[in-house]
Amino acid sequence: MSEYINLQKDVWRGLTGDDAQLPHAMLFVGKEGVGKRELAEVLAARLLCESKPAPHAPACGACASCQMWAAGTHPDYRLVQPEAESESDEGEGEATPGEKKKASKQIRIQQIREIEAFFYIGSHRGGARVCLIDPAESMNAVTANSLLKILEEPTASFYFIMISHRWHGLLPTLISRSRQVMFSPPSDADANAWLEQNKLGSAKSWLPFYGHAPLALAQAHQRGQLKALESLLADLLAPQDPLAQAAKWEAHVKTDGAMSMEVLVTTVQKWLLDLGLVAQGAAPRYFPHKNNALDALARKLSILLLMEAQKQVAQIRRLASHPLNARLFLEDLCVRAFRPLKNS
Ligand SMILES: [Zn+2]
The missing domain is CATH 1.20.272 (Zinc Finger, Delta Prime; domain 3)
Incomplete structure (x- = not known):
């Protein structure tokens, strides 16, 4: 997990100094492949961790919450993404174009309603709850507005992390209700170290082609x-x-x-x-x-x-x-x- 912290050290330090200061709605912006989603997950695990990690430390990886996180069964965490996205996670390239059309590329209103229910039901483990929305631009105006209604409610230890690669088209109210966190491409030294660590050192000459975004390069390699x-x-x-x-x-x-x-x-x-x-x-x-x-x-x-x-x-x-x-x-x-x- 900490390999992603190394790609975005400054952002991580900014977000993990004092949990009491952490905004409840965050908008992670930056180009694709610079580690927004990955860092959001590391942060979510930290927020859910029941061992109270020290400032800037990642989740402990050992407590009951961390074990549920690792198993993908944490009851106080929700990931909202377009259906087409979750399908392509399973078997990209296998569906014919006709089949792909069926899976929505938009986040549906029903998905936000489920988040609303999750929001009002309270914490299962008595700690923080986290909802990750990836990407925010896959919400249309109606869906984004219904999310806004939830964001306007007072929240106790409920965190929304929205991810956006193309944030200029987002609803202005969605932007104004959340703290924008800007992700730049990592330095070439950090990106190269990450590539080496992931046995992709021989591909590093392609980093400039992929806008210095190491995760975009890794995906292309895959x-x-x-x-x-x-x-x-x-x-x-x-x-x-x-x-x-x-x-x-x-x-x-x-x-x-x-x-x-x-x-x-x-x-x-x-x-x-x-x-x-x-x-x-x-x-x-x-x-x-x-x-x-x-x-x-x-x-x-x-x-x-x-x-x-x-x-x-x-x-x-x-x-x-x-x-x-x-x-x-x-x-x-x-x-x-x-x-x-x-x-x-
Ligand atoms: Zn833990």
Whole structure:
């Protein structure tokens, strides 16, 4: 558990100094994969722990409450998330698109009603109660308003922890009723230490690609995405004929579930951005470990054509999720993206 504390040391210290000062409604904000959900769970376990942990210490891990927590059966804890989320926890990639549609991506009003009942029924163990909502943006206005009614009630040792990756669209009242806790990506040193600890040290060169969010990188690794990306990047650093490239990538996208069309286009965009940076003498942002190969390519390109290619790829990007014809889409992408290199 403490491995997540190390990724967000400052946030943890800020939240665990004096429990009497801890706000009852917290909104954890920050980009995906920086450890918001994980730290929320470590904090929940600490709040529920019956051994009264010292300031900044995690839950004891041994008391009756901690044992129930570990077994996933703590009666004073609730996790609220969209149905689609809890299903994908079990077997991602197995459901067909038709089946996936059935599971809601929204938190349903019924789930909030259950929280209301949980709120009014009182504590089972006589201690704190915790409700985790992940992510808050999956509540629509009606659902969020019914949650607000609960947040407005006076609370004794009841804690709401809401998690949000895209908090700008949340109801202003939801934001004003809770304490915002900002999560930044951890330092590269802390992220690398975490990756090493989780036997992912060899993947650390991909950290910039994933916005320095180590948990996003770990998840991508688990899905087999890194291998597909390695191959894609190798293609981009040694570009061939656009049509031949499109044919190869079509096979990638079709046979390799780890590589979606969106990820492919995003990678091409990041490669174009890095080429632009290197061409202007700056350091690459997403692929610093490929600085030399990028530099060799950048020497051969026209910066004007590169800027045009960046614009065009950004324009066709929104078609990536539903291209009418995958091959034609990829041919179009490759022709546009490789044009700045044409005269090399
Ligand atoms: Zn404990």
